[in-house]
Amino acid sequence: MFSIATEKLGSNGKKPFTVFVEGNIGSGKTTFLNHFQQFDDVCLLTEPVEKWRNCGGVNLLDLMYKEPHRWAMPFQTYVTLTMLGMHTHQTTKSVKLMERSLFSARNCFVESMLASGTLHQGMYNVLQEWYDFICCNIHVQADLIVYLQTSPEVVYGRMKQRARSEESCVPLEYLKELHELHENWLIHGASPRPAPVLVLNADLDLNTIGTEYKRSETSILKPILIENTNQHALLTSPAKRAKQDF
Numbered sequence: 001m002f003s004i005a006t007e008k009l010g011s012n013g014k015k016p017f018t019v020f021v022e023g024n025i026g027s028g029k030t031t032f033l034n035h036f037q038q039f040d041d042v043c044l045l046t047e048p049v050e051k052w053r054n055c056g057g058v059n060l061l062d063l064m065y066k067e068p069h070r071w072a073m074p075f076q077t078y079v080t081l082t083m084l085g086m087h088t089h090q091t092t093k094s095v096k097l098m099e100r101s102l103f104s105a106r107n108c109f110v111e112s113m114l115a116s117g118t119l120h121q122g123m124y125n126v127l128q129e130w131y132d133f134i135c136c137n138i139h140v141q142a143d144l145i146v147y148l149q150t151s152p153e154v155v156y157g158r159m160k161q162r163a164r165s166e167e168s169c170v171p172l173e174y175l176k177e178l179h180e181l182h183e184n185w186l187i188h189g190a191s192p193r194p195a196p197v198l199v200l201n202a203d204l205d206l207n208t209i210g211t212e213y214k215r216s217e218t219s220i221l222k223p224i225l226i227e228n229t230n231q232h233a234l235l236t237s238p239a240k241r242a243k244q245d246f
């Protein structure tokens, strides 16, 4: 057994407060991350979809949808690798905000692929051994999960509208199944949740969702707010004031 050192300590001497943004396809994870661009001390890690679309010139996402029985397994192994890259990404920022995680790949996508027969039981078992190995040997920081909760019909409409070529054949049924798997995991706790879950209503459209995003700010920016309060307290402490007066 060996272990791999991951997270570098942040500038404040602590590991970054790590938040996973989870939700169905088209739930607005990228838009949610973009909202936090305005905060300097937040490291944003968007999902590596572009890597999946171009793995050395091969579009694995497309192949996975076109020939699932053949490509689901290599696709999942690449998802595992690229997600691990995000989990072990080092930052000196106080907060790390990630789009998805190894946990949603494991608890939602891989489960769905086993149930539909896309993944053979043997392939599934190999993936489970990888996840267990990672869990035991690599520190995966998790402090909060933001669940962008949607209804399948709403995200189906958004998916059709954005018309990503690889997703043209994705049926509403698949989104319903992924929705149930997210709900079972994040709301009902059918699989272990690595951190507390904050649920937001992501059915709202772009004009009204800002209030939902704002609602999450205090929870996500907690370490920054605490740090600022401490600094403020230091600046206004009697000793500091005396020094300033002098």
Ligand SMILES: Nc1ncnc2c1ncn2[C@@H]1O[C@H](COP(=O)(O)OP(=O)(O)OP(=O)(O)O)[C@@H](O)[C@H]1O
Pocket (backbone or CB within 6 Å): 023, 024, 025, 026, 027, 028, 029, 030, 031, 047, 049, 061, 076, 079, 100, 104, 105, 106, 109, 110, 167
């Ligand atoms: N572990 C996985 N296994 C299979 N497919 C996956 C996996 N993770 C993501 N995908 C696929 O990758 C594509 C991107 O999906 P995802 O929901 O992660 O992002 P998104 O829809 O771009 O996010 P959003 O619209 O919420 O910003 C989808 O077609 C989805 O089915």
